[in-house]
Amino acid sequence: MSGWTAADLPSFAGRTVIVTGANSGLGEVTARELARVGAKVILAVRNTEKGDAAAAGMTGDVEVRKLDLQDLSTVRAFAEGITGSVDVLVNNAGIMAVPYAQTVDGFESQIGTNHLGHFALTNLLLPKITDRVVTVSSMMHWIGYISLDDLNWKSRPYLAWPAYGQSKLANLLFTSELQRRLEAAGSPVKAHAAHPGYSATNLQGQTGNPIGTKLVRLGNRLATDAAFGARQTLYAVSQDLPGDSFVGPKFGMFGPTIPNAPRSPLARDKKKAAALWELSEQLTDTKFAL
DSSP states (O other): OTTOOGGGOOOOTTOEEEEETTTSHHHHHHHHHHHHTTOEEEEEESOHHHHHHHHHTOOSSEEEEEOOTTOHHHHHHHHHHOOSOEEEEEEOOOOOSOOSOBOTTSOBHHHIIIIIHHHHHHHHHGGGEEEEEEEEOOGGGGGOOOOTTOTTOSSSOOOHHHHHHHHHHHHHHHHHHHHHHHHHTTOOOEEEEEOOSSBOSTTSSOSSOHHHHHHHHHHHTTSBOHHHHHHHHHHHHHSOOOTTOEEEETTSSSSSEESBOOOOGGGGOHHHHHHHHHHHHHHHTOOOOO
8 A cells, every 4th residue: 555645545425524624735635535536525614715615626525614623612513513424524624833822712723723623523523423533633743742731822932833733742642542532432433643744735834924934935845735745634534544543654754655654752642642631621611422
């Protein structure tokens, strides 16, 4: 499977997949490819006009629904609106290295969007999910450190990149703890994570720092495209993998897709994963529902 690409996707006929942030970038490619092979794909997006525009370029059964991960009331409304079963949830949406801001619920925007919003969404949908949850992390989790005492950067000086790294590390700890809980509950559902390497999408270039933005855009000249990045997610969505797999390019930024991408020592901390889960339950007022 070393040369695996989206062309190797199996049929998803009769299956339903939710993809967050599916109006552009990796999410759009992920949704488009899954719709192409027969899935019913729900594009969960903050801007439904952009979602409609993305859906217009897709073939198959595609639906656009409102979801703003920075507002837990819309997360709850979205979950309540899903009445049937869902085979796969793809937690793809994210923001990267943005200036300090708070979500509607008072969370630092990166941890709020990239982790807490998806944490709540997963827990609320979990009784309806039949196959797997795939969460998109990043190589930048290596610079991340989880501060359980100050997850939302209220008492320490805000730094955009460390905040992003914290949120991406949280994605991996969330995946590990979710898999542990699923196994303990006797559930057949699997939790996986994936990272795209470094793909040039509109995620970059929103740092609010002119110098940082120029450096990121310069780096994009060396980056792979969104199709390459989405390939990692699609592999995690479609292949038979052990729980808590971390899918990514073999050589970090490029290379064939592998199911055991390197993760940092902090991403393997089971005690921190459990503690982050408990804190996330408190902050979002959601719990493991199985």
